[in-house]
Amino acid sequence: MVEFRLPMLPQPGEVVWSVKINGIDVKLNIESNAILLDVLRDQAGSLGTKRGCDMGTCGCCSVLVDGEPRLSCLTLAAELNGHEITTVEGLANGHHLHPIQKTFTEFGGSQCGFCTPGFLVVSSALLSENNDPTDEEIKTAIEGNLCRCTGFQQIVDSIRAASDIIKENNSIEDSTSAKSNPHPGFMEGG
């Protein structure tokens, strides 16, 4: 005889979810009890938002909601109807990386890279509020994010370097621009 145990929650209803994700209006049917991280990954196509623990302990799933960092694994998606969500995919402007993305590559902020999306969105929020943070402010901003590879030091370096770029208003080159010429001439005295 089949012994069915009741699922933990009553069957959820579907709701219409309309939000802005990375500047684009998105309308989806989601389950009313769906978690934001699941919706982002499975329905909205933001696979850049990572799942490291599902219980608020790693920060890999961080996204910005109206510019504020939020752990998407602890957020009920339905609550965000009408809000603006930014994920790591929304940081770059086309092929112009956000300064924080550029410096994470150049200063060793990213090794395996799994924690990187979380760190990036959180620190981009910090830098848009405060373009000249102290080390303490940087540390406090990323204290909810776990990185097992870098030991954090090069992440802090990267954020500091990004703040320099932002302060000086330097632009970042389009990544599709021409790279090295395989047929160079000869420059004397090199």
Add this chain to the structure above:
Amino acid sequence: MSKDKDSKEIQGYRQQPGKLPFSKPGSGGKNSFSKPIDLENIPVSQNGRKDQPWGPHRHDSLISGQVIGRPTALVDSAWKVTGQAQYGDDIRLPNELIGRIVRSPYHYAKILSIDCSDALNLPGVVAVATGIDAKNKFGVLPVTKDEHAMAVDKVRHAGDLIACIAAENENIAREAERLIKIEYEILESIHDIEDGLEDSEYPIHDRGQYHIGNSNIQKRVFQEFGDISSLEKNTVASHRSNWTFAGVNHGFTEPHAVVANWSPDGRLTLYTPQQVPHYVHRSLADVLEIPMHQINVHRTFVGGGFGGKSDPFPHEMCAAILARKSGRPVRITFDREEVFWVNRGRHPSKIEMNLHADSEGRICGIETDALIDGGGFASFGHVTTYYNGVLHTAPYEIGSFHYTGARVWTNKPASGAMRGHGAVNSRCAVEVGLDDLAEKLEVDPITLRLANLLPPHSATITGFRVTSIGMRECLERVKKESGWSEKFRKMPLGKGIGVGCGFFISGSGLPIHWDPNKFPHATVHLKIDMDGGVTIHTGAAEIGQGSDTVVSQSVAEVLGLPLDMIRIRSRESDTSPVDLGSYSSRVTFMNANAAISAAMKIRDELIKAASDITGASLNSLIVGDRRIFDKNDPAIGVSYLEALHKSQEEKGALISSGAYRTPPMGKTHKGAAAGLAPAYSFSAYVAEVSVDIETGKTTVDKVWAAHDCGKALNPLAVKGQIIGSCHMGLGQVLSEEMRYGRSGHLMNPDFLDYKIPSIHEMPEVIPIIVESNDPEGPFGAKEAGEGPLLPILPAVCNAVYDAIGVRTEELPITSEKVFKLVEKKCRLQGISNPLDLKSPRLEFSDLQNTLDKRAQLHSKRDIERRLNSNREEYYNGAIFGLEPTKSPEEIDDNWSVRVIPEENYLLSPRLAGSAWKHIERRNMGD
């Protein structure tokens, strides 16, 4: 041929400085002029200006000054920072099913029956599989295959796999999980590591005729080297300790995930974040009973490995089985708790460490006994058991070495390889022991170490061939930069400073799957076509450590190309030559060496073509930044693209293959291969700590971390590895611990209770790179991924002693433990307020002077040895007066090598040594 600049004889043409002679179709691009000779980056041996204090290297002539030695962004980092890197769970194939695994709630039980019919009847469930679907065993080491895709007869730890389900979505799969009915007969489980040494009614595994008694001993090791007989009479000071190390988990951020897909032609593609794709490849063939060529293993981006993604895993088999049964792609992703169930983390261990010093301050004996808890499966355990001993026979010269080790099965999640594999715990015990010995001898612990180091190009007591050694420089640098002499035993109560060293393999000498065919350990293929970009094919597993980058750098350097002209394909076994994977810190050493030899072949072809065009002789042509030119007159030369197009005439794309294999080395006793490596890394750290005397809380304030990586091919990545290793090691020494409850249940399989240091616990780390220029390493490089983890543990322990005068023999050093030790110390001294404790002080004895002098002499000796290529042999033992050029067992009758205990040892064996009381079944006489 004359290379006279003014000679009109030269055929071909001179390029006008600053003028392009003509353009080539499709060239374009930035940096249209090359600066062929950047003398700052060319070593002195090639008439450049780059200093070489450690002498020239055989790869010097390949240095084009492009990328080697410069801080370089990882070549795949753009994918990571844009969220486009695809890790295991990011592989989404059309029509996929979600797989879930049914796990055992019991520690140890026989499975009497499994009824899947209800689960299969649930709408949305497409396939269910159990142990009978795949009965073949597998395991990472061919000698200890003891895992099944799913339990066949019994489950061996809570969380062991019993069945798996593929369903339309996760909710249905979870619901189906509950519908699978399993009948168990619960067996008595063992959890205490010491119980594993005893005979048991139901040993966790049965190794047939090789089973050791009726016990749960998976592997035992006995090793005795040197002059044991005179040990007692020479000893003037001894250190004895009994350590308990908790098990720790890798804690990588990406939980395991796998996707399996059988394509219409009947081939399997397995997408998996693996450090060692090749062994999965082999295991899949065994388990699925199909030939290897029918399988394509696709390594996705790997969200951290640290050894935890290097076994072939049962869930990888499950995904393949489910996908085969269902006819659709199957994706299985773990939650964090499941990661702890598969574990393979560092072994919980009990280590007894005895060190002895003689009147000259020489280390006349090391006696180690290590009992390690393997959990439910063998994994890499065979190797771990050896590593716990043999990896602390250097960097010091020692009089005798006695090691007994045993690994036992218990009903816990399996332990395995983790960063610093097998070396971390016993290294911690040795280095703390040396600190204590120094205290007893009344000398400075750094001087004690400096006066006992093996010289470069020597053999350790167990016969390892050590080439370059930067140990002395590491110690001297951290001593100077930390201001050691003003601080050691001079700081106020609660503040302390401590030192620790490390020694680690740079690639293991023998491949795990030993092949009689002399297969190489690493192979790299190159392909270059009209466009001039270089495609590298390698199977080396990029796991975030920068393997793709270092291989690309090596090729770019040899061919004189900027990194943006290199692209690397390292993901799929279909297209990559076999590589043994990212373990034992082997990738830089072996893969970059293979890459260099592949690139050298292309380089030769390009030089030949350049010679054909310009008429310059082959030996006068060198490779610089995208140009091949006459070293005496750089204006005579051709661009890279011209040379390439010339050499493509008649044959099309240039292709080449390069391989690396370790040279023959080491002794021949049983187990001699364990710990053999083509080179070894060395490191020395100084840590400064504050201990809150009233609460026992330890805070690490600053770390000076010197690591000898041979040559930093990418200093940015080397520093990242050093700092990251410090972080991971700090976790183990301060807070990380897999805690098991009284009933044996794992109590903290999550990141809330498994405490990895956050950014606020992380001290400032000053990474110091020492480059000892290894003769066989690629451009002189060794490893930097694992070795840097070892010294941080003992450095912190020793600093805690310096701060408050208590020594812990149990990790992690939580506040409670320190508090108790302080309390005990107060009680013994009759002090009521711990703030009245005296901080430790040390007056040096006369021996300090002797050691200082010896260290200075040895320092000279070492520099001579490393610069002199006609040096004589040096065997461990010379410091004790033995003839340095002869292996000691050949000349000294008292000097012995023993790998099986004598009978009288068994009368009073040490803890792990008691494993030898059992008789192996094949010797039982029946």
